[in-house]
């Protein structure tokens with residue numbers, strides 16, 4: 001990016017790279033403006049210094065809030081929310097496997113997507129793969145009731161973590177967003193400070209709409225963190241930078257494939273580097 | 278009825294009417310607003326670049342000079358150009374003179390293929406009175422077969438499935454044989470989601486195509502997709518030369534600039550719009566409405 005003389009074209013190239021990574025015009029302008037200013041005031045000499053500073057700026061924006069998941073509650077309740085097809089159910093399967101096989105935790109799954117065809121069967125498939133028990137409800141039944149049952153069962157069996165799946169929904173569907181708030185209230189009735197962690201899946205291929213998704217899901221469901229899925233493709237997931245920068249919601253996990261082990265903790269420096277590669 | 282972009286352009290060009298002339302400077306200012314609006318709508322960066330260059334040329338031409346309301350004129354030029362870029366009239370799928378007509382569905386994970394398979398089956402039954410079968414060729418995603426069995430039945434289609442133990446290419450071939458035997462008018466083949474850079478799965482798609490020789494291949498694209506949409510479309514076009522696009526999740530507030538970008542780089546039209554999770558939320562695509570939407574009108 002910073003080869004040769006630094007001139008107008010350099011900044012245009014940088015702008016192009018960030019836009020192409022779905023960072024969005026607002027955050028891009030902020031980053032480019034800042035770097036340009038620092039370069040002009042003479043603080044940064046040469047391509048290497050600029051490059052390093054750029055990555056620092058990007059990583060700083062990405063690094064926000066509490067980026068770890070606190071598992072010290074008994075049990076810890078994690079609620080998965082997000083737009084249709086972004087990877088909620090798959091991510092839950094991966095988390096369940098990770099908790100059980102790598103951290104030795106006991107897990108209970110709750111299949112509270114009672115709406116989509118075969119959503120319950122899909123999560124059952126993951127429960128089998130991960131070797132964890134699951135609570136399900138009939139198709140079309142109240143998702144709050146399934147969440148409730150999962151926590152009751154989880155507590156009865158001494159589970160360390162209860163993971164609850166929900167149906168995909170668009171952030172623009174007021175009735176479905178209200179349903180999500182209701183599921184949270186039901187969970188809190190069973191366990192006062194739960195859900196302890198509400199995770200929003202954002203597909204890395206998502207464009208500028210991702211910012212609206214995060215804003216409206218956060219309003220309805222107090223989102224604690226983002227799981228940025230499908231980073232194994234060519235999309236850079238730059239919208240997560242805009243979400244972190246503008247809404248202060250941290251990315252906590254990333255999805256890098258469709259297998260059980262394809263889940264990673266988020267690393268701001270790696271992310272910043274990959275954004276422009 | 279005035280939208281954000283239109284308002285901005287009016288403001289940007291407000292002094293023009295008083296002066297009675299439109300300078301290159303005025304147009305450049307307007308182009309910056311349009312550029313931002315298009316990027317905000319997820320139109321691909323490179324597409325935006327050539328697009329604004331075209332619009333600028335027209336706006337500086339005789340079309341706008343001397344008009345009473347240059348702001349509106351510029352908006353109109355943009356909207357016209359967007360519509361024509363997206364492919365004038367609404368198009369449909371082509372049918373084989375010798376049934377079954379085979380339609381192959383492809384796309385990234387979670388884009389909405391399985392849902393669109395059932396929706397299209399329902400659409401063809403209702404619109405054309407066709408007898409439709411759907412084939413379950415996703416053996417990877419847990420319960421993908423169950424999902425198609427359910428939504429396929431809801432759509433009134435016959436579902437051909439062989440569980441998850443066979444190779445998807447074999448299942449596709451078997452399903453075609455059955456569709457022939459049973460005299461189906463249409464066979465729609467659902468496939469698993471795949472990344473355009475996944476060589477093994479892209480190769481599998483090519484092999485499925487060889488076996489079923491589809492009359493129409495549809496790429497299913499999520500309307501919320503960002504800048505990567507053109508990469509995806511180019512790679513799928515290279516591998517299987519798809520014929521058209523199904524744009525999904527248009528019931529949300531995504532502007533859908535990905536739609537325009539896919540059309541611009543591959544030349545393939547958008548044939549259908551999916552606007553909800555219910556099977557009847559599916560319609561022929563209208564380029565002019567999409568142009569308005571991208572501009573936020």
Ligand SMILES: Nc1nc2c(ncn2[C@@H]2O[C@H](COP(=O)(O)OP(=O)(O)OP(=O)(O)O)[C@@H](O)[C@H]2O)c(=O)[nH]1
Nearest residue numbers: 084085086087088089090168230255256257386387
């Ligand atoms: N390549 C890749 N695919 C993924 C990843 N995460 C999920 N997927 C795929 O994306 C598709 C959708 O995933 P789901 O887990 O069903 O998504 P969801 O959000 O639960 O979907 P709904 O419940 O229908 O809203 C599936 O084909 C998954 O295998 C990832 O990190 N990488």
Ligand SMILES: Nc1nc2c(ncn2[C@@H]2O[C@H](COP(=O)(O)OP(=O)(O)OP(=O)(O)O)[C@@H](O)[C@H]2O)c(=O)[nH]1
Nearest residue numbers: 084085386387388389390391392470526551552553
């Ligand atoms: N709101 C909305 N949701 C949709 C639309 N089309 C599909 N969906 C939802 O998007 C999610 C994914 O749809 P699927 O049909 O399973 O997608 P797919 O491409 O078959 O997914 P994979 O097979 O995992 O690659 C489901 O929750 C669908 O109900 C649409 O037009 N609007």
Ligand SMILES: [K+]
Nearest residue numbers: 085203387499
């Ligand atoms: K998607």
Ligand SMILES: [Mg+2]
Nearest residue numbers: 088089113119
């Ligand atoms: Mg799900």
Ligand SMILES: [Mg+2]
Nearest residue numbers: 390391415421
């Ligand atoms: Mg599918």
